[in-house]
Amino acid sequence: MSMEDYDFLFKIVLIGNAGVGKTCLVRRFTQGLFPPGQGATIGVDFMIKTVEINGEKVKLQIWDTAGQERFRSITQSYYRSANALILTYDITCEESFRCLPEWLREIEQYASNKVITVLVGNKIDLAERREVSQQRAEEFSEAQDMYYLETSAKESDNVEKLFLDLACRLISEARQNTLVNNVSSPLPGEGKSISYLTCCNFN
C-alpha cells in the first residue's frame, strides 16, 4: 500500500522503566511476535502498523525508547509531537510502579499539553508474582486522569485492545480539534520537517 493511503496518522511513544516490556508490547502488536530475551532491535527507530477502525485507515507510528531509559537519559526530543504516550510498568515489579510519578514529571515538562496518556500494567501472565494490585493502579490512574489497562505481551492479552482503543481516542480527539480550531496557542508539530518545506527559488 502506498504511504499516503491512510486517513489518520498518529505518533505513539512508549515510556517506563527498563525491563517492563515496552519493546515486547510494540513487537507483539506490530509483528505478532514475542521475542525471546531482552534487547532492542538495532537500527529500528519506530514501527508502523496501519489498522482499520470503522472503515477508516489509521496509521500508527510507534516509537520505542532506544534503551535510553535504562540510565534515565531519555532525550526531550523523544516526547515532542507525540499524540499519545503509553506509560508502562511491570505488575510484578513494585519499583517500576513507584517510578511512575517521575515519568509523569517528564511528560508534564516535555510532552504536548494535548497528549493522551495510557497507563499500562504489563506481564499479567505472571499473576502469581504480582506486586502491584489492580486497585492501586486504578486509583493512581484515576487521580492522574489516565486511561488504564493491564496487558501481557507474552500471551497477547489486551495488546490489540490497547492500541485500538488508543487509536479510537486519538481519532475522536483529532475530530474535536478540527471542530474547535484554536489558533491562539502554538502546538507542537506545527513546524515542518525538512522534507515538507516547500521550495521557492531566488531566480
Add this chain to the structure above:
Amino acid sequence: MADGLPTEFDVVIIGTGLPESILAAACSRSGQRVLHIDSRSYYGGNWASFTFSGLLSWLKEYQQNSDIGDKSTATWQDLIHETEEAITLHRKDETIQHTEVFCYVRQDMDDNIEEIDDLQKNPSLVTSGTLSKLLDSACLSEEMHSLYGTSHGISAKEIPKNDGEILLEVTGIEESQVKEKYYGDKTCIHTFADGDKDENKPIVEDNTDLPKRNRITYSQLVKEGRKFNIDLVSKLLYSQGLLIDLLIKSNVSRYAEFKNVTRILTFREGKVEQVPCSRADVFNNKELTMVEKRMLMKFLTFCLDYEQHPDEYQDFTQCSFSEYLKTKKLTPNLQHFVLHSIAMTESSCTTIDGLKATKNFLQCLGRFGNTPFLFPLYGQGEIPQCFCRMCAVFGGIYCLRHKVQCLVVDKESGRCKAIIDHFGQRINAKYFIVEDSYLSEETCSNVQYKQISRAVLITDQSVLKTDSDQHISILIVPPAEPGMCAVRVTELCSSTMTCMKDTHLVHLTCSSSKTAREDLESVVKKLFTPYAETEIDREELTKPRLLWALYFNMRDSSGISRSSYSGLPSNVYVCSGPDCALGNEHAVKQAETLFQEIFPGEEFCPPPPNPEDIVFDGDDKQPEAPGTNNIIMAKLESSE
C-alpha cells in the same frame, strides 16, 4: 544508579554537545559499541536549552560555582596499576562567566508565592495572595526565609496597611532572591522592580500606579516558561549548510521540526528595517527606489556566479569588501544591506570572502523559503539530542549525570585504555572523545581561549512590528565604532516554542572584548526600553519593552589546535564547545574530520534503513472479529 553499565566499549564519548553527539551517531551507525556520557543532568553541555526555571537553576549552579564531588566519589588513585598513569579530568566548569540577570517585570507577593510553589511543588502554599493572610502564617514566612536564605525578616509591622488594592514588594525576600551581587566570575543579579527606592523598606504602590490588566509578571514567566526552551547558544541552520545536509542524509531530520526564518532585518540610522533579499522581496520593497531595485538585483545576480566574471572584482582582491562595494554603483543604503545583512561579514573582510558569503546566502535562499535560514522548533538544543537518539537506536548507551574522574593511560604503549568513573568503575575502550571543558587545567595550560558575549532577553514585542507577531528575524547591528564587533540579534516568536505567547525571545551574540554586558548593553538600549520606564517616557513606547535580561560570557574553544593540549594520548580526541558563528559548520566539520581520523574509509552517517520499509499491515491480521471496533468505541464513551 549505573549498575549494569557494561564495561567494554569501542568508543567512550564524554560530553553531549553537538560535535560529540554527531560523532556518537556516526560511530554507533558504523557498528561501534558506544558509551556516551555527560556529567550534567541534561543533554547538550553549552549547546543545551532550558525552560525558564531550568535556566534559573543553571544560573544558580554557576553562581555557587562549587567544586563538587570529592566526598562522594571513590578514590581512583588506588585503582591505577603500576604500569599505568592517570590523566585527571576537570570537575569545575569554567566555561561560563560574568553572568548578570536583570528583571524588569514586577515580582510582587503573588509571584513569590507561585514561584515557591513552582520550585517546591507544594500546592498548599497557594492559598491566598493577600498579604495579611500571608503574614499571619508564621510558618510560611519562615519557609520563605529558608528557601531564599534571607537574613531579612518580614514582620507585619513593617508593612503599611492600605484599604485599596495593595501590591507589595517585600524587599526582604526580593533582595535575597534577586539582588545578590557578586564579583569576578560569580553571578550578579539586579532587579529594577523597586527602582531607586530605599531597599530596606517595603513599599506600597500608589493606586495611581496600578499595573494594567494585561501586564506580564515574573510569575507568568516562571509558570508559562515551563513549556518553552531557551538556548544557551544562538545559531541558525543555513538551508544549504553542512548541518542541514547531514540531518537529511542521516535521516536524523525526522526527529526534529524546523521553521523558516522569516525576516532579515537591518539597523541603520537608529531604525530597524527589513532587508529585501528574494527577487519578490526586492520588487515589493517600498523603501527602495526603482533604480535601487535594479542596482541591487544586478549586483546580486552577479554574485551568484561571481567566479565567472573575474574582471568584475580582480582589481579589488586586496581591498576590503566594503571598499569594493563602494565601487559597484550601489547607494549607501544598498551597500549597508549587502555588507551587514546579506554577506553578514565584518567591514574588514576581503572582497573575495564577501563575495563568497553573499553567494552562499543567495544559494541558501531558494531552498526552503524566503530567507536562507531555518530554526529548529524547541530550540537549537534539540539538535544534539536528535543525534544522540540516532546513536541509541543503533545500540549506543546513554548515561547522563555520570562523572569521569580520570583517563587511564598504559605507560608502555602510551595509549589510553580506560576511564574511571565516579563510582570507581573502570570502563575500557579503544577510542576516547572528550569535550574541551572536561579537560583539566594541567592539560590545557597552554591553551588560549576566546570568549563569546551573549545576552538573552525576553521582550513584549517585535523590534519591527507588522500584522503578524509570528516572525523569526535575524538582525545584524553594525559596530558603533570601527574595530568593534557587529552584534548578531535573533528574535524568536512564540510559535518556535521558545517563549510564551505575547512575548519574544531575543538572543544577542558577538565575540567578546569585555564582559557580555559591556559588549552588548549599548545595542540592547538602542533596540529596547526597560519595562518599568514606559509609564514615564511616552516616546520610548515605540520600542519593545524588556521584561527580563541575562548576560553571560561563554568560552569559545573552537579555534584550538590539538597540539595545544599537553600530554594527551593519541587515541584521545578533543571536541570543542560552541563557536561564535551563526551556522553550525564548525561542529559538523570537526565531527566528520575526527570520525575520518579514527575510522578512515568508513562512511560518515549514512542513511539508516527506512522504518517505513518494516510495515506490518494490520488488515489481514486483526484477530478480533469485524465489528469489535464499535464495541471499543462504546466502551470508551462510557468510561469518559
